[in-house]
Amino acid sequence: MPEYAFPALASAPASRPATMEDTPVHYGADYNPEQWPEELWPDDVARMREAGVTMVSLGIFSWSRIQPREGEFDFAWLDRVIDLLHEGGIAVDLATATASPPPWASAAYPELLPQDENGATYWPGSRQQFAPSSPVYRRLAAELVTAIAERYAGHPAVVMWHVNNEYGCHLNMDFSDAARDAFRTWLERRYTTVDALNEAWGTNFWSQRYGGFDEVFPPRKAPYSHNPGQLLDYRRFTSDMLLECYLMERDIIRAAGATQPITTNFMGAFKPANYAQWAEHLDLISDDAYPDPNDPESFRAAAFQRDLARSLKPEVPWVLMEQATNALNWRPTNAPKAPGQMAALSAQAIGRGADGILFFQWRQSRAGAEKFHSAMLPHAGTDTRTWREVTALGEQLATLPELPAGARDAKVALVFDWENWWAVESSDHPMNGLDYLAVVQGWYRALHRRHVQVDLVAPEQVDGRYALAVAPLLYLLRDEGAAALTTFVEGGGHLLAGPFTDVVDEYDRFRDGGFLTQLGELCGIRLDDFGALVAPGATGPGEREARFAGDALAESMGTLLAEEIAVAVTDATVEASFTSGRRTGHPALTARRAGRGVARYLATVPDEAGTLAVVDRVLADAGVEPVVAGLPAHVEAARRGALVTLVHHGAGAPALTIPISGVDAVTGERVDGVTLGPFDWAMILEG
Numbered sequence: 174m175p176e177y178a179f180p181a182l183a184s185a186p187a188s189r190p191a192t193m194e195d196t197p198v199h200y201g202a203d204y205n206p207e208q209w210p211e212e213l214w215p216d217d218v219a220r221m222r223e224a225g226v227t228m229v230s231l232g233i234f235s236w237s238r239i240q241p242r243e244g245e246f247d248f249a250w251l252d253r254v255i256d257l258l259h260e261g262g263i264a265v266d267l268a269t270a271t272a273s274p275p276p277w278a279s280a281a282y283p284e285l286l287p288q289d290e291n292g293a294t295y296w297p298g299s300r301q302q303f304a305p306s307s308p309v310y311r312r313l314a315a316e317l318v319t320a321i322a323e324r325y326a327g328h329p330a331v332v333m334w335h336v337n338n339e340y341g342c343h344l345n346m347d348f349s350d351a352a353r354d355a356f357r358t359w360l361e362r363r364y365t366t367v368d369a370l371n372e373a374w375g376t377n378f379w380s381q382r383y384g385g386f387d388e389v390f391p392p393r394k395a396p397y398s399h400n401p402g403q404l405l406d407y408r409r410f411t412s413d414m415l416l417e418c419y420l421m422e423r424d425i426i427r428a429a430g431a432t433q434p435i436t437t438n439f440m441g442a443f444k445p446a447n448y449a450q451w452a453e454h455l456d457l458i459s460d461d462a463y464p465d466p467n468d469p470e471s472f473r474a475a476a477f478q479r480d481l482a483r484s485l486k487p488e489v490p491w492v493l494m495e496q497a498t499n500a501l502n503w504r505p506t507n508a509p510k511a512p513g514q515m516a517a518l519s520a521q522a523i524g525r526g527a528d529g530i531l532f533f534q535w536r537q538s539r540a541g542a543e544k545f546h547s548a549m550l551p552h553a554g555t556d557t558r559t560w561r562e563v564t565a566l567g568e569q570l571a572t573l574p575e576l577p578a579g580a581r582d583a584k585v586a587l588v589f590d591w592e593n594w595w596a597v598e599s600s601d602h603p604m605n606g607l608d609y610l611a612v613v614q615g616w617y618r619a620l621h622r623r624h625v626q627v628d629l630v631a632p633e634q635v636d637g638r639y640a641l642a643v644a645p646l647l648y649l650l651r652d653e654g655a656a657a658l659t660t661f662v663e664g665g666g667h668l669l670a671g672p673f674t675d676v677v678d679e680y681d682r683f684r685d686g687g688f689l690t691q692l693g694e695l696c697g698i699r700l701d702d703f704g705a706l707v708a709p710g711a712t713g714p715g716e717r718e719a720r721f722a723g724d725a726l727a728e729s730m731g732t733l734l735a736e737e738i739a740v741a742v743t744d745a746t747v748e749a750s751f752t753s754g755r756r757t758g759h760p761a762l763t764a765r766r767a768g769r770g771v772a773r774y775l776a777t778v779p780d781e782a783g784t785l786a787v788v789d790r791v792l793a794d795a796g797v798e799p800v801v802a803g804l805p806a807h808v809e810a811a812r813r814g815a816l817v818t819l820v821h822h823g824a825g826a827p828a829l830t831i832p833i834s835g836v837d838a839v840t841g842e843r844v845d846g847v848t849l850g851p852f853d854w855a856m857i858l859e860g
Contacts, residue, residue, distance in 0.1 A: 198570045199529040204229035206254050207238045218261040225567020233268040233338050237275035259330035267331045271314040272338035273300040285310040287347040290393045301343045305414040306355035318422045322429035336422045336437040340415040341445045348391045357386045359410045373680040374402035401599045401681045408595040412447040438494040441478035447591040452485040461495035466508040472822040477617045483526035484628045492529030493522045499547035513852030516566045520854035524811035524818025577814025583626040584797050586635045588644035596649040603703035619788040622806045624799035633657045641667045641795040647674040655691035663768030667795035671774040672734045696774040697745025697765035704735040716754045721761035723749030731777025738776045817857045821849040835859040
């Protein structure tokens with residue numbers, strides 16, 4: 174992998190406006206010129222210059238235009254577009270166009286089409302209608318990518334490569350015969366022998382024992398519950414098949430002599446693809462994010478997604494590859510963004526590590542499924558609020574100085590693990606229907622409200638750079654992860670774990686010795702039962718909550734689980750006990766000093782107020798300070814080295830002055846205090 178350097182613009186043509194020269198933050202959108210007549214393309218470039226666009230993603234859905242028939246390529250139109258952009262000083266993030274096969278491909282090769290668990294085929298007429306494991310799809314995609322890469326690898330306009338698009342977005346799992354054959358091969362590579370597979374999956378249960386890999390099928394429609402080991406491995410397989418497609422295209426691009434960075438656009442916390450496993454194979458992370466303007470708290474979900482993108486490859490700035498300038502088209506109701514909200518969310522991304530702000534798309538489509546999706550250049554033209562905000566943001570970004578890169582500022586690690594996610598949300602558990610992402614995001618929201626910087630990492634990545642680690646619902650805990658958490662605590666870190674943590678191994682099997690076999694000694698407790706409560710919103714009898722309180726912890730409400738834990742060693746203490754329900758008087762929150770650190774275990778999932786109360790307790794004990802103290806919950810602060818980004822997300826909330834000193838990164842002026850109203854933002858270089 175080449176050493177990463179964000180696409181430089183210093184060599185852009187002299188005709189380029191001076192305000193766009195050497196900008197540290199790229200600005201632009203997906204560009205789909207094939208949807209418009211050629212005579213409009215020069216106007217597109219002129220308007221892009223007016224808006225401050227520095228880079229566009231080109232050709233994402235152009236397969237049918239580039240290759241109208243098998244073996245026949247038409248690059249003349251793409252040559253003209255790339256040359257026009259280059260003459261206008263606009264860089265190109267060139268896509269491989271493999272995300273949506275053309276109709277001729279499935280007409281000639283119907284075996285490349287995917288199927289659902291019932292055997293029903295996903296037909297053409299939308300997008301992403303391909304089986305990732307299909308040899309035919311891979312062959313056709315490889316031929317297309319080879320032709321594109323060999324033609325444009327050395328073009329001076331091309332500064333980045335965009336492989337496929339949103340892998341797995343619509344087709345989360347494929348159960349076709351191509352997948353069946355690939356799954357069997359994948360299993361044989363993983364286990365070598367069918368006996369090892371039988372041991373891992375526990376197939377003596379329900380007479381599932383296999384005599385050979387050719388007897389194994391994908392988890393298609395079945396009378397009742399599937400084998401949990403099989404489900405977990407099929408999740409791994411699905412992610413791996415998508416990754417193999419990416420790696421195939423990446424390798425073709427490199428073989429053509431391309432030296433530019435290569436990426437594919439992620440979608441935040443996307444369950445089907447294990448981005449933590451993918452990250453090492455990307456030169457930089459790019460991400461698509463669409464927070465809902467209808468939700469006044471959506472900026473926290475957006476911050477979670479930005480922090481995840483940064484955490485996946487923390488030494489390299491990432492790119493916000495897609496967002497909306499205004500309203501969407503695919504939610505049940507699609508509210509417009511408030512005045513200033515688009516710029517505020519863009520600033521949020523930069524503050525949390527992004528070096529590129531792009532949109533879907535440049536010019537709003539006049540036909541197709543996304544014609545109501547907003548764009549940089551809307552149907553209503555340039556006399557619109559959207560256009561004015563787009564051009565204003567372009568001007569502001571063009572004035573930014575070089576930004577700190579690769580900063581590791583977080584002192585809090587929030588443990589987030591894809592394999593655990595898959596296992597937690599499998600069936601046949603004490604509490605079925607657990608929403609792992611929602612629980613993790615609940616802890617993130619509380620930390621965000623306290624204005625502390627957070628990294629989202631696998632348990633194996635928790636180390637001495639952090640003061641506090643929070644590990645909710647860490648049901649599947651690998652040996653290496655448990656060892657890292659133990660070393661972290663013994664070295665002086667503070668760990669908050671539980672509930673439903675350290676229950677199974679990497680195959681979704683119980684370890685010998687009961688539950689908490691790896692962290693029980695560290696925490697100083699024993700876990701006997703999980704104490705499922707009635708799920709919020711469910712009907713029927715049963716306990717719905719388990720309140721808990723302690724000497725320094727006000728009474729709070731626990732949900733989902735009220736585990737039966739007991740202190741197992743004399744140096745473990747009870748910091749809070751249950752005050753209602755069947756566990757009244759028993760431990761709810763425990764603590765034990767181990768080495769130079771502290772390991773805590775919480776036996777329930779607290780509600781929002783309870784989560785805040787526990788977060789306040791552990792932050793104070795771990796000595797974690799906010800980025801900026803004294804801010805209200807609707808104002809966020811993020812640190813990126815010396816750069817502090819402040820964003821006011823409170824629609825209708827009053828303006829406030831924040832006591833911070835330094836240099837305004839947009840204006841270059843020294844400031845002593847910053848006043849922000851709703852959706853105002855500021856970037857201050859401290860010092």
